Amino acid sequence: MKITIHRGTNQIGGCVTEIQSAKGDKILIDFGHNLPEGDKPAQDKYDEDENVLNLLEGVSDVYYTHYHGDHISFESEIYRAGVTQHIGALSLKMVKTLKQHMQHADSLKERATKSLEALEHFKIYKPKHTETVGDIRITPYFVSHSAADAHMFLIECDGVTILHTGDFRDHGYMGGGLMKNLKVNVVPKHVDVIITEGTMLARKDEKVLSEWDIQNETKSLMSQYKNAFVLCSSTDVDRFVSMFQATKHQRNRRDSDYPRWFVTDAYQGDQILNIKNNLNGIYSDIIFKVYNKDFLPNMVKNGFTMLVRNTETFEKYLAEIVPHIDLNETVFIYSQFKGYIAPTHSAFKQSTYDFVHKYKWHLKELHTSGHASCKTLAEVCNLVNPSLAIIPIHKEADTDFASLPISSELKKKIVTKSMIFEKENGNFVKFEVKE
Numbered sequence: 433m434k435i436t437i438h439r440g441t442n443q444i445g446g447c448v449t450e451i452q453s454a455k456g457d458k459i460l461i462d463f464g465h466n467l468p469e470g471d472k473p474a475q476d477k478y479d480e481d482e483n484v485l486n487l488l489e490g491v492s493d494v495y496y497t498h499y500h501g502d503h504i505s506f507e508s509e510i511y512r513a514g515v516t517q518h519i520g521a522l523s524l525k526m527v528k529t530l531k532q533h534m535q536h537a538d539s540l541k542e543r544a545t546k547s548l549e550a551l552e553h554f555k556i557y558k559p560k561h562t563e564t565v566g567d568i569r570i571t572p573y574f575v576s577h578s579a580a581d582a583h584m585f586l587i588e589c590d591g592v593t594i595l596h597t598g599d600f601r602d603h604g605y606m607g608g609g610l611m612k613n614l615k616v617n618v619v620p621k622h623v624d625v626i627i628t629e630g631t632m633l634a635r636k637d638e639k640v641l642s643e644w645d646i647q648n649e650t651k652s653l654m655s656q657y658k659n660a661f662v663l664c665s666s667t668d669v670d671r672f673v674s675m676f677q678a679t680k681h682q683r684n685r686r687d688s689d690y691p692r693w694f695v696t697d698a699y700q701g702d703q704i705l706n707i708k709n710n711l712n713g714i715y716s717d718i719i720f721k722v723y724n725k726d727f728l729p730n731m732v733k734n735g736f737t738m739l740v741r742n743t744e745t746f747e748k749y750l751a752e753i754v755p756h757i758d759l760n761e762t763v764f765i766y767s768q769f770k771g772y773i774a775p776t777h778s779a780f781k782q783s784t785y786d787f788v789h790k791y792k793w794h795l796k797e798l799h800t801s802g803h804a805s806c807k808t809l810a811e812v813c814n815l816v817n818p819s820l821a822i823i824p825i826h827k828e829a830d831t832d833f834a835s836l837p838i839s840s841e842l843k844k845k846i847v848t849k850s851m852i853f854e855k856e857n858g859n860f861v862k863f864e865v866k867e
């Protein structure tokens with residue numbers, strides 16, 4: 433069998449992994465777009481149809497680990513090429529909601545419409561249910577990530593077992609089951625090759641807060657400030673929960689007939705409905721109101737938590753709200769990657785910086801990564817203990833997986849260049865790195 437990393441050994445985002453059986457069955461894991469650099473639109477060689485078609489040569493199926501744009505982005509081109517695409521059920525709903533809202537913007541309408549046509553033909557995989565593509569067997573297992581409904585894949589082909597982790601973490605609300613899941617479902621399969629994300633290798637010194645820490649810190653902010661605007665990802669379900677639970681906690685403490693409202697826009701509201709209708713417990717608990725100018729007197733009187741986005745619509749909403757509230761009683765919680773608003777960082781986005789600093793509210797940065805800490809990456813590798821190789825992807829070029837606290841035996845198995853591995857029983861894997 434053959435593993436080809438078309439992209440991802442030297443960059444975060446846009447990873448494409450190919451698995452090919454000896455007989456020639458071929459699948460891809462993820463096929464997303466390069467991440468943008470700051471405010472500049474992302475450049476990607478796969479924006480050329482010809483390059484997509486070349487990559488799809490002989491490929492019958494694409495399996496997506498989750499819905500982030502750096503993992504799924506070329507679905508309409510792939511659909512037109514006759515390739516079958518697979519994703520989790522809730523992921524599909526959330527991508528559809530995103531594209532339906534993108535149709536409202538003139539500049540995005542055409543691409544969103546084509547995407548929705550492709551999404552109608554997606555197949556849904558279920559966690560723990562094995563699917564077969566020729567000689568390739570794929571079993572998805574749930575992982576916690578800053579996207580809902582993310583999965584890692586256990587792939588068995590020609591006597592070789594591969595674990596492709598996708599993006600994952602153990603510090604989200606559903607991350608606690610990671611090690612048990614691996615112990616019960618993955619370790620007994622005797623993994624030969626682990627293909628793992630390494631995003632946090634570049635942020636080794638960052639103290640990784642849990643989503644519970646974020647919630648507790650937000651509770652404390654909400655006890656200090658009557659009003660809170662929150663800038664976070666509109667598909668990060670754990671962050672929605674943290675912000676809502678902190679709001680609810682504060683509301684229950686307040687001696688008021690009127691609740692402190694949790695306010696969204698129509699898009700965020702639709703994504704929360706997806707979560708409420710498909711997940712249980714803290715996820716189905718969220719109660720929200722979609723912003724309407726008529727709510728303003730109530731919001732001004734009782735305080736509020738409002739999820740915002742850096743869009744023209746929110747510029748308008750803020751212009752309506754801000755003149756009526758006391759900015760000394762208002763916190764703006766910036767709950768995204770800090771690089772976007774750090775002027776010296778390569779990911780700096782001037783428009784986000786301007787949005788965050790538009791008014792003289794109290795600005796508070798409060799965020800935790802959607803990706804596994806270095807400690808967790810090491811624990812996963814030590815536990816899975818692959819017999820042949822560790823292939824790091826979704827990582828910065830100048831980071832070194834060998835710097836993690838993994839056993840010296842495992843350090844020798846880290847591969848970043850094309851080579852052939854052979855198992856004791858004679859099965860072998862051809863490994864190729866394209867970029």
Ligand SMILES: [Zn+2]
Nearest residue numbers: 500577579599
């Ligand atoms: Zn992701």
